[in-house]
Amino acid sequence: MKRDFQLPDIIRSIGEDMKTIWISDVLNGKFDGQNIELKGWVKRSRGSNKIRFLVLRDSTGAIQCVGKKDTLGDDAFEQLKSALIESSIIINGMVNPDERADGGYELVIQSVEIIGPVNPKNPFPITESAMAAADGGETEFLLDNRHLYLRTSRMTTMLKIRSSVFGAIHSYFRNQDFIEYQAPNFVAGAVEGGSTLFEVPYFPTEKNPERKAYLTQSWQLYAEAAMPALERLYTIAPSFRAEKSRTRRHLTEFWHAEMEVAWANNQEIMSYGEGVVRKIATTLLEERSAELESLDRDLETIARYADSKFPRIRYDEAVETLQGMGVEIEWGQDLDYSKEKVLTQDFDVPHFLTHYPKIAKPFYHRVDPDDENYVLCHDLLAPEGYGEIIGGGERTWSEEEILARIDEEGTPREPYQFYIDTRTYGGVPHGGFGLGVDRVCSWLTGADHIREVIPFPRDSRRITP
């Protein structure tokens, strides 16, 4: 069927003002010797009373622009001088390859128009000293001014890498015919056994004046409800945890890539986990090598993550290894970060840890039919001290077993009735995992803190800006 489609007038008219030339294209030599118009923001400005160097940046890069008083005239030269850092301006000029300019190109200015001036009484607050003090990390000041810090090259780089990570996850699952599926963010109960939920007042009723909703901690339970319909499903969505964690690995609002597959076992789920992580690393090498290098990230290291198989070791072996290293740990304990850190110290690629003791994991993890002391689960631990990035496994799938596990834990059945129904009507073996997208970004960029890879981080003490 042929379809005619025409842009509405209003959209077409916007096109006349739209920006058409990007600085990265100028730096790639596409406009040598041409007169062009650049739109952007002032990154830096310096000069004498006869010549002015202004570094213009846009979303793609930065280029030095040169203006001379004798060619521009006094008024235009003064205007050029008055464009303070982060003023938005439009510059017309000629592209001139010049070795003296950083990047090898400069724009010889013919005219300048200041679009959004910056008042000298209130200059852009993020100075070189503020950036130097952060030393690639973050300071309280930069966190307070996050909305402005986003414009700096470091944050811009992080956000571009982040975009590629999200894109890689979507294409990995979609290329294998997974269906993207959305679960509610307001929920009635917890996913994790009794763990920390954000409460939200939710339209009190006469019967229930204290009625509350909670922000979801995971997409999983609602995904399991759709598993018999879609069989292979995934999402990338925010999850919320009201833990007062103050670590470089925790946020109260984080982006959670989750998947669920019918008729799959723990080993198969792990293959998907390995697949998506390697796909992310591959995509970053293809799309963001320059950005990774600007963060001093070694591309060989990322290539190793992209090209290697991820070893799978059982919880028992990990405990023995740790005990052999003199770490105090008893069988049955979950592996906390201090243990993970010791364990992953010598890893040069991510490792799966499987078969945790049943007592360390919640009811939805399926008990190993070969040994009922264990569950069929896995965590993926990233090297370089970044720790857990994936948690997943097989689900308890028969009605009989799920009821037994819920009762055994002392968890009330009522909030999970819809979840139990999934088993009552044609339950099948299935499983899935959750991947901490921000943690993966943090690990692959080599960030010192998970906050560095998300535009507006939320933790137990900060919700602004």
Place this chain on the structure above:
RNA sequence: GCCGAUUUAGCUUAGCUGGUGGAGCGUGGGACUGUUAAUCCCAAGGUCAUGGGUUCGAGCCCCAUAAUCGGCGCCA
């Protein structure tokens, strides 16, 4: 919830034994014909987080409060 620390100009900081708070960046003015975080000269800019206390005298010592940062548990 627990442990540790910080708070001096818009930003980054120095500040001795308790004796009238200095600098760099940024901003303003001036100089300079090509700079690379330009450079040089000058100026403005401070309730030393808040509230008490000790003292002849507190940025500094003591107590409390607040905000923030780092780490642990929990997890992705």
